[in-house]
Each structure stands twice: as structure tokens, then as C-alpha cells.
Amino acid sequence: MDTNRRGFLGAMGRVTIGAVASMAGAGQSAQAAIDKPHIPHWGMVVDLRKCIGCQACTVACIMENDVPEDSFRTHVSVYEVLKEGGDPAMVMLPRLCNHCDDPPCVPVCPVEATFKLETGEVVVDNTKCVGCAYCVQACPYDARFINHETQTADKCTFCFHRTSAGLLPACVETCVGGARNFGDLDDPESEVSRMLRENEVSVLRPEMHTNPNVYYIGLDAVLDGRVAGEAAYRPPLTVETQPHGEDA
């Protein structure tokens, strides 16, 4: 199992800083704590051992976020893997935007329509986006797409409209196996921080140095990037692509 030390240590780093910050707030100056309320840094820990490939997350996201036909903000890839000398086995791999701390999708945007929120989410302002799709090209995870309906870039928002109301992201709330876990990486007491501490974790495409905020438990390195293998059979109907034209 390949652990992305850099990313992992990054998270640990944040956890430590978070702990120091809250200690400082408690110990030194209560006033400082009031002035600077704790700002969460949202992250997700996906425990692949718990994913049953039910796609509840995929559908919940579609329903919650009105994701148009032929696009996904998240989905779960299902693989049959056969290791040398082993038995065939199943891997269900949930994919979504990593809300990277060094997101390659942001600097390329010509009009600053996509940016990172204070709490870490990478979002798109659809009133500003010119639909040039440069960010779509730049994301190393296929996490972005052009929304046919709005004609602007679209992607997972970590459901910030829900998390800012104190709720969980739709995909996390409905995760049947309990594979998707969401919380504040800057809070050492959070479930996600605990999971990061207690498990070996890795990220997708560590070589891209994007510093993702989505971590995986149980991710085999052979699946962490472009997967060398046979693609899912796609019946002709699924690949009947819709052009982006407005009449489509």
C-alpha cells in the first residue's frame, strides 16, 4: 500500500496547527479566540474497506445538486482486480473533487471564476464563468465538467450550502457503507482527524502534488491514477454524447 507521505504529513501538519491554535485560544488570549473564530478546513476520508459500491452517493449528489444527464460530480468506479497468484477481487472507488490545497484548476481560470473558499472548498461562480473549460482540462482528476444546462463549469462543492448550515454533504449523509466521512481536518477531535491519525492513508495521483483534502484508506497504488486496465463496457446508448449546444 502506497501512502502519500507528503499529503498525509500535510494533514497531520494541519491537525497539529489546529491543536496549537485552539490551545493558544484557550490559554493565552480568550479575546483572540473570539476575534478569530475557528474556521474549519473541510476534508473527507474515504474508507475503501467500507464501500459497497451502492452508488447512493452518486445518486444523492445528482438529486441534491441537479447534476445534468451525462455528468457526475461524484461516482464510484467498480473494478475487478486480479493480482498475480491471487484471486479476483473487487474494489469500489468513490471519486469526487479533492478540493486540493494546490488546485491546478484555479490558477488557469482566465477570469477568476473559480477559487477556494476560506473553509477549503474549491467552487465556481457560475455568474462569472465564461465556460472556457480550461479548468476542466487542468484538473488531474476529471472532477470538473461543463454543465450542459448552465453552460458553465461545474463540480463538487463539498455541498458547502449544506455544511454551512450545519448539515453533512448529501453523499456523506447517505453513504450506506459508511465509507465517506466528512469533517474538519483542523479540529484534532474530529472523526476525520482521528481516522487520519489511526490509519494509513493515501490520495489519488500524489505525483501531481495537488495536496488533496480527500484521503483514502485502503487505496492500492495501481488504482490511484490512470488505471491500466480494461474499461467498463459502455453500451452504445451511454456514449451517445450530447453536444454542448444550447439546443441539446
Next chain:
Amino acid sequence: MSTRRNILKGAAATGALATFGVGYADTLKKLAKGHWSGERPDKALAGNAPDPEYRIDPETGDLALNSDQALSYTMCIGCTTMCGVRVKVDKTRNEVLRVAGNPYSPMSTDPFIPYETSVRDSFRAMAQTGAGQGLTNRSTACGRGNAVLQQVTNPRRVLKPMKRVGPRGSGQWQTISFEQLVEEVVEGGDLFGEGRVAGLREIRDLETPAVEGAPEYGPRANRLVWMNCVDDGRDNFALRWLKQSFGSNNFTRHGSYCGGAYRSGSGALFGDVKKMPHAKPDFSEAEFIIFAGTAPGNAGNPFKRVGALVAQARATGKLTYVVVDPVLNNAQNAPSGDRARWLPIKPGTDGALAMGMMRWMFENDRINAAYLAQPSQAAADAAGEANWTNATHLVVVEDGHKRFGRMLRGSDMGLAVAGEPYTDADPYMVASDSGPVPAGDSAAPLFFDGVAGTAGGPVAVKTALTLLREEAMAQSLESYAQDCGIPAETIAGLADEFTSHGRKAAVNSHGGMMNGSGFYNAWALTMLNTLIGNLNWKGGTMIAGGGFPETKGPAYDLANFPGAVKARGLPYGRNAPYEKTAEFRAKQAAGKPYPADGPWYPQAPGLATEWISSLVNGYPYHAEALIFRNTNPVYGIPGIAHVMDKLKDPAVVPLIISVDPFINESSAIADYIVPDSVMYETWGFTKPWGGVATKATTARWPVIEPRMAQNAEGQRVGLESFLIATAKRMGLPGFGDAAIPDAEGKLHPLNRAEDWYLRGAANVALLGTPVGDASDDDIELSGVSRIRADLEAVLKPGEWRKAATIYAKGGRYENIERTYTGARATHAYAAPMQIWNEGVGSFRRAATGSRMPGTACWRAPEFADGSRVAEHYPEADWPVKLVSFKSPLQNSYSVGAKALLRIVAANPVMVGRDVAEPRGIATGDMVRLTTPGGQLDSVAVVRDGLAPGTVAIEHGFGHRGFGAEDITIDGHTTPADPRLAAGVLLNDLGMMDPTREKAGVWVDPVSGTAVRQGLPARVERIG
């Protein structure tokens, strides 16, 4: 420049510019639209995501509800699991926006929150303010459950009553009024211009026998037969109408083509082949589980609960498990390493595996002798056992003896019995040094093979366990290994591992048993549980905790009413002893009682599968009217295509009514369709069918206004209004103004659905220690305010707030602490396990007059006449085996929920690499599958995750209903949507039993259940 050239140039320039214009038109249109070339979403960053259902202040924990939305706890019917869910409703649009789980419900949450929790706090539990930032009590809907709200607004829903025009199944319909519908089906007449059709009023004849000279079949009213899906929580209402009011005894559910073989095998072990109790592993506490023929997380029931518990247990708990399955699917999980293993097996051969394991266990002394040796409840209690078995009981094995296959009883020995012989009062006999003695309160010998000196002379007897051991020893381990394709060492290793965890190990099964030897395979698998004595133990197997029945409660008696009819007569599916029929008596008188004209299944429950054969053959008699309710046997039963022409012939069954929201494959052949409500529009009460050890009743109520048309009285057309209206028109008892007795015997009306279900809710609420009153806040937050007026109007002042609690919390759930009492299950199964089941061991097969083993065993599949299937269809000609498995995403009727098809659009046929390679089949190739039952062409996907010699088809695709074919209503044609028809259906390859004189599909000989696993087949590449 010449003019000619200029003209040419001009023309070329114009053409070029025009071409540009065409290509650029979209861009120009977009430009003309200005700032928004696309549709403008609601919000700049969050797009069209609706406002959150509520907001919680992170500091204070205060909760503010979104006033445009209602958030209600009700039930999903996206599959037969019927989970408690939380539905988010857009109140102004009367539309469901999204679904999540109900945190009170064990079907959706683990650990589920205490029932006393207020609705407000239940909302907090699911948010970041909840335990573990909302992760601990997170409550879920599955992929399907998230999507099926689209079924409510499915444009192909039937909303008005429909009557066929043109021949049955031609897809031509006209809409009619509810009143016309009721009149026509009740009064009959020349309804289709094809001749007179008897109406329900005429058929409801409680005097004339259904069959002249055969009173055992009951009255003519039985000629109305009713086919039902699973109980969606409304069956009691339907049964009241059918059995107690109309007087027909013929009601069946889908069990015989669901997992009936497993349930029957388990029923034989649990000693009740009609109700078929079964236990499930204690997923959280078990250390080792063998899933053979059920796929936790891929399908299974309760789908989410099992999937979630197994996922947690393999990741952070103590569980290791093996999935024995011809197909590798989502039940296995590579990241869990050795905790989750896949063991491929030849389809239909689990009996060989289980008997092989048993052989090893007997040979290595790895059975739980202490448990098995207790011959009675008293002995078990004394020994500290949580259950007992008949392992030590003696069985008569004397050939030709009239008690052959039955247990030796005190009366057989000539003992004085306090009651009738062979009743509970008549003791079972166990071996002792001094010959057979009544089973007492201490351990008895496990093995005995000898002679009992009975009152009628010496009789050969053996203990039940001796008989089981003989079956286990009947083949060598190598021979079992040969049969099931699993190496002998692996079988031995599995047996070793299984018996190395004390009672914290379990075997579980289900749909994989729907093969030709399914009944015995299932019995053999479940027998493994008994051999280690895990029943009722924490970490072992546990039965369902049951529910809070709505019909019989302290407030109202919904189960009885003045004037109720007692329906009677042998069941239409021939799941009764043939020996009770006039046919038997006549044949016996003629000296040759066997074979009967068709197979009978005395050891089976209601058999929908056999009904089809009864319907088309008129054996035991012809039905005059058939009601399909929310069921789809035409899609679900393998091989039914072979009799479809007959079913479409109105001369065979003159009237078919379907109550269904959709034109599925079965309602497509109906004469009338009564539109029905979809999930969130309906009422009902259900309990889990297993896997939940605490009591649980889930309540469903209309959280949105139903979309069906209204009748003249302003009620929505649907099952309840249809039954009430027909009952009233026929003047049947049990409906109308004085129909429901309360505790004081006062009669209350049953004129609309609310009259029934709200009183049911009061019963659920008041059973045992009554639930608390719903507060105004509970009612408001849960959207029960929508039905508050009805609650207050129908129920008594002391009742309504309690009933409101049932709806505010989506049901009634016993708290999770009640799962165990000490190391045992709180709700324990008390009756003994049947190592030998005398019912099974003593009946005669109607088609052969021969007997079947009364204990678990391994037998290759047989047809009705007792001949081996392999003799008819030898492996040389039919070298591969075909199985189907449930789609992890789809259900048999979810295809119309569009969000699912965009994830997986079809089900290519899965071909094992060992099958594919010699035949030159590669992924993407077209292949032709042929079985003795049919042929289909499909795209192939070649996989490693299939057992040798196997081809598999994911179930849930290959539809012809639901809009997969053209439908014309009132002259307007809705063309077929090819996406809905995508893929293939294994059942199109299902087989007939060639040895049956009267057409019938291939079924398991004991349980009478449809065979969809292990079909003999050929596969070839066609392009």
C-alpha cells in the same frame, strides 16, 4: 475580371458565408442571449441545489426549519427491504426533492437513535451537531432509494383507470372513469366485444363448489385468485377484502420466485415449512460468516443494513467472511484483504459443499455435541443452551412401515399418552441403554442405529443425527469436491475455520438457492448453523425481532368484523397434500393413486410460480378472474414466456385486473389497470423480514398528495378506494359505515383508507407500553401536520397524538439495547431445530409416489418425475451453467428512475474467461446464449470473477414493460424508450419441465420454487 468569374466568386463567397452561418448559428444564438447562454441556475456557487432542509447554529445548536420544505419520516419501496427513510418535500410543488434515512430505523441506521428522541433531536443527530459530527447515527438511502422518487413523477405512470382495447397485451388502452371501472368489473357482461365475462358479483358465490364433486377446493368464490408482490404494508387491507369479505382463499405472494427455496430449506430446519422462519447472522458480533447464495452489500435483505453492518465489521470489527458464489460481486472487497474472500462454486451445488463440510465436521468431531444432545426445552434450559434440536430423537426407518420417515413417539411404543397420539402430548423417543425412552430433561445419545421394540413389533430406528451423518458420509470429500468444483482441501479448510469460532460463526443464504436442488442445498447450509449451535446467541444467528402488528391492538380490531367469511379450500398452487383431493381418491380407487395429473407440494407455502401453471392448465381448476397487485410475475418468473400465449387468451382466464401504478410486463396483459399510489403517496405498515433483532414497524403515509385521478367522491383512485367501492357495490361485509370494531365493540366506518390505517397506527402506538404523545413540535417538524386533521377526526382524543408519534417518527422501533440479553438474543426462537423433518421425510411426491430424504442432503437436480435434469440435458450438450444475480443498483421495477440508468445503462452478459477463450469470445462481442428454454443474443463482457463454466446475467434489465414498448392510450401513442428496454433478462431463457404433462416451469421438487440458477446452457460468439 470577367463578370462570369465574379458571379462564380460571388456565389462561392455566399455559399461559404452561409456554411459559416450554419456552423456558427449556435454561437450567435448564445451571443444574442447575452450573459446567460445556458439556463440560469438559482445560485452563483450552489447552482440549483435547494436550500438546506434546516439550519443548525454551530454555537447554540438551535435548529431552524426551512418553511418551504417538509421533512417527513416514511418508507421507501425502492425494493422489498422497505426502509424507513426521511423525505424532503417541496411543499409548494408537491414534489419530493431528496431522500435520506430515518435515524430511528434500524433499516437505515446503526446504531439507530432511541425512540424517545424528539423529532427535533433526531434532525440534530443526522447533522454535524450529532454524535461523531453526524457520522455515528448517519442514516441512509441506497442508490436506488435515492433515485426512486423519480418514479412518482415518472411520465409513464398510470393515473386514470384503464381498459384494454384490442387483444390482451396489444398495448392499446382507453382511459375510463373509476365508476365505469367498478361497474364493469363487478357486474361483468360483454366487456370487450368478445363475449360475456363473469363479473366479481357473480364469481362471489359462496355456495356452489369451485369444482363439481370436489368440495375440498371450496366455493366458486375461490375462482377469483389474487397475485401479490411482497407485503408492502397494505396486504392486510387486501386480505380483508379477498378472504373475509369476498371469500376467496386464493392469495399468493412472490416468494416462490424470490428466495422461496432458501426459506423452505430453512423452514424445514426450523420446523415450519409454511411460515418458513429463518435466522440471520449477527453481522456485527460474528467472527466468521459464510455467505453462500446471498451477497451482502450487492443485494440481500435488508439491503442497506446488511451491507452496512458487514462493511463496518470487516473494516473495523472482528468479522472475516467468505462469499461462496459463482459470481464475484460487490459483496467482496479487496481493500479488506483476507477479511472478505470469494470462493467460486459451480451453480446449484451448495449441497455438496455443505455436506462435504459436514462430513469433515463429523469425522473430526467438530460438531457441538453439547447442544445437539439436548432432546427437549427442559434439557436445553438445564444445560444453559439457548435452543435445542431433535438430533437425538429416533426416526422410524423401517421400509414399508406406516410410520416410515416419522419420529418414533410414545404411543408407537405403547406408552400411555395423556392426549391424542402424535400430538404434543405424545413424547418423542430417544435412545438409551435400555431401549427407546421418552425425551427427558437431560442429554440423550446423539447416534443410534438399531431396532426399537414397538407395540407393533420390532422396528428399525435411527436418531435424526445418525441419518444426517449417513447423508454426510454418502459421498467422499473428493466426490463432493468434484460436484461443487471446490477443492477438497478448501472444503476441509472452510469447515475447520467455520468450527474454530465457537458459536460466533454463521452461514447465510438466499437467492443463490433458486436452483434445481435449492431446497436441500438450503437445508444443508442452514444445518451447518445447527451443528455448531449458534442460534439465539450473540455473534451467532438470530431471528427477526418482529414488529408491532397494526391489525390486532388494544384500540381496534382490524382482523375481525361482524359477518366475516371464513375462506376455505385447498390452495390454488397445489401446496397441499395430493392425498386430500378427489383426484387421489378416484385414482386410488382405480388402484393407481400415483402419479397425479400434476405435481403437488405439501411441504411448501403459497406458490405463485405454480399458480401460473394452474392458471393456464386449469388444474386443479380454472380461475375466472385474476388480480395482479404490484406484482410482475411475467417479468420475474423464469420460463413463463412459454405459457404467455395461453395467459393472453381470454378464454383461459376471462378477467385480469391489475392494480399498479405502472404498465409493467404483467399489467400489460391485464384487461383493466387500476392506478395506484407510489411509495410516498401511500399508507402501510411493514416489519423487517429478517436481520433486525429488535422489534420494528415502519409506517408509511402520504407525505405528498397522490397524483392519481379522483373518483366522483373526490377520493384518489387506488387500491383502497377500488376495494372499498367494489365491496360496497357488492354489499360485502367489512366495509362501509359499520366495519371496524373498537375495544368496546363499537363499530367504526371503513369508507376511506384513513379509516383503516390511522386506526392501525393507533394499535401500533398502544401495543405494550404505549408510545408517548407527539408534541406540537414533533408534528410540525415531521410534516405530520399534513394529516393532523385526519388523525384528530378519525381517532379518539386519547389516541391521536400517540398515532401521530408513529407517523412523526416513521414507525415504532424498539431500542437497540434490546438486541441482546446478556450473551443471547432478546427475541429468541424457541422451537427445536429439525435435524430430521418428519413432514419432509414422509410425504410422497404426487408425480412419482416416491419419498424424499427427511434431512439435509446433496442431490443433483431432478425434474418432477424424478429423472435427473442432467439426463435430459447432458453436460456434453449444455456445457455451461447460467445464473442471475441482483443488480446492486436496480431492482426489478426501478428502471424508470432515470438517475440509475445513467450510472449503469445495461447488463451485458458476463462470461467467465475459461468459457470465453476457447470460444473466441472477447468483451464487446455479440454472443448467443441458448438453454433448453430459449435463446438470446447480447453483448458479452469477459470476466475473471466467475466460477468455471459460468455465464451470469445481472437482474433488473431487459424490460418490455414500463415504457420499453409502445403504449397507446386513447389513441395517443407514447413510443418505446429504448433505454428502458436496454439489456437482457435471464428469465427469457427459463425452462419448462419437460416431464410435466401439463405445462409448468422447472421448479425445485420439494419447495416448488422457480429455478433461475444453474440453467444448462450453451454460449457461442455470433459477432
Next chain:
Amino acid sequence: MQIHELVGAVYEAAWLPWAVQYFFLIALSATALLMALPGLALGRVAALPRARLALMVAVTTGITAPIALLADLHQPGRFWEFFLYTNSSSWMAWGAWFVPSYVGLTVAFAWAVHRPGFHALGQESWRFNWLFRWLSLGGASNGFARPLGIAAGAAALLVLIYTGAEVYVVRARPLWNTPFLPLQFAATGFVGALGLMLVLERVLCRDAALEARLNRALAAALGVVAVLGAAWFALALSGLSPRHSEALASVAGFPVWQKIALWGAVSVAVPFVLALVSPSRTGLVTGLIAIHAAWMFRWTVFMGGQAVPKVGSGLYDALLPAGLDGLMGVIGTFGLWLFLLIAYTTFIPWTEASAPADGAAPARPATSH
């Protein structure tokens, strides 16, 4: 290890065939403009015949290119935002400034070059003389041509740099993220421009000497393309550059890519050989193949590149996006270009374009002779 995806998502290409058209046309324009400079800006008379064709190509493709680009924006009505919020870290944002500058300067340069011609037409007595008088702005000097040409040349270089860099910086796509890419864009740009000039030469001039010179230049450009391609391959195969190896590995296994590679090699080799062996008779053929090669290179890079999933298995269907719409975009852009070409050859006295008259240029006094 064998991996078989059973469920996976498909992503559509987000840059449509319009983008291919843009990158194709703008590269042709910029490289052609550079080839117009020796004759029309620097005053090398011998280079004039070639420069006239080059300018024609530069202007017509240069105007068409941004129009195609606009169509690749899903929100074309918001194009002005490029100028309102320039994100300095985005090459595309810079491109938004470079491209109009370049097109503006190129058109201005062409105007300056043809001003004497316009002036002359304005003096003749015919129906449209008023138009040409207006076009010549009342003067006959083409002295601005040199500075405008040099400025346009600089802008052309910026365009070549930004178009290359914009694609090259996309690390997410190994096929794009190679330092060779900007060079390949430029080299194939020359190939395409020369190809187009050859075809135009065949249609409009029929000057065998010019044909031969263009063909030799084409051979040189093809040679550079071949060397770059070979170097890319060598680097990828040697494993010296993991990035290139990854790029190769991401497509090498797919028959469709093997065919593309072969096809690409053939479309470079065939015109190369023909142009060298028979430079003065093969212009039409080499020209057409060269245009095709330059276009196909971009199609492969953009559509093919987008067909490679970044995280999943197999290929998406983007390589050959079905549907008339995509095709109409491609054909439509060529329609516009053809229209512009007809207008150019009809209304502009392009055959008379000559080197800047030094005396007239205020910056360059006659004494400098």
C-alpha cells in the same frame, strides 16, 4: 496485475472541435505572418511573391481564428470578462490580450502594405473608388508597414508562445504537458501555412519557381516536425523523462492510437519526400497533405488528448465525437475562411503588394539608403 473496470463514468470532451480550428488557424496565421515579414516588412524583394501569399494566409486565418475561439466558449456573451478580470496566472488570460493585438496588428500591417494599391484604386474612376479612397486614408505611402510588420511579428511570437504554453502547462494531461508541444505547434504551424500557401500558389499564381521554393521550405519544416516527433518518442521510450513515458503509456496500448501514430508519420514522410524529389510539380499534393498534417496534429492533440481519462481506464469517446454539430463547426470555420479569402483576393490588390517604400516612412529617412 489485471484490472477490469466494471462500472465507470464517461467524460465528454470539454474543448470542442472549435478549439481545434482555433489552434489550427491561429498557428497558420502567426507562422504565415512571420513568413510575410522578410518581403513585406524587411524589404527583401526576392521574398515578395512568397510574402504576398503568406500575408493573405495570415490575414484570412487570423481573422477566422478568434471567431472560432469564441464559439468554443460556452458563454460567448461573456468574452468581455477576459479583459475585465485578467487572472495573471492564466495563460489563457494573457492570450485574451495577445490575440486581438496580434490580429489588429496583422490587419494594420496588411493595410499598410496595400495602402498604395488602395490609393491607386481610389484614383481610378469606377463605382467603388470612394471606398478605396476611404481605405487608403487619403495617402499612398506604405511606410508604416515596417514598424507595423515588426510589431505584428512580435505579437505573432507571443501568440505562438501563449498557445503552446496554454496547452503545455496542463500537467493533468501527460500528452499535452511536454516542452515539445509549443515547438511542435509552431513547426506544424509552418507546415500548415506553407501547405496553404502552396495550394493558393497553385490556384492563384501558378509560378513554378515559387512552388519549388515553398516546397523546399515545407520540406525543411517537415524535417523539423519529424525531428521533434522522433525526439519525443525517443525520450518516452528511453524512460529518461517519466512525463513523456507516462504520456506514451497512456495511449500506446490502444490500436486507434497506433493507427494515428502511423498515419501521422506517413503524412509527414510523404510530402517530405515529394517536396524534395519533385519540388516544382507536387505543390498541390504536398500542400494539401501538409494542411491535413497540421490540422490532424491538433485534432489528435486536443480531441485525442481529451479521450484519455485522467484517472480511469480505457479511452473516452472524445476522439471522434459523433454528431453533425461538431462537424458543422469545423466546416463552418472553413466557410468563413473561404469567404474571407474570396473577399481578400477580390477587393485587395494583393498582387501589387511590395516592400515598404523607405522614403515614405517617417521613422526611416531617405538618407539611410
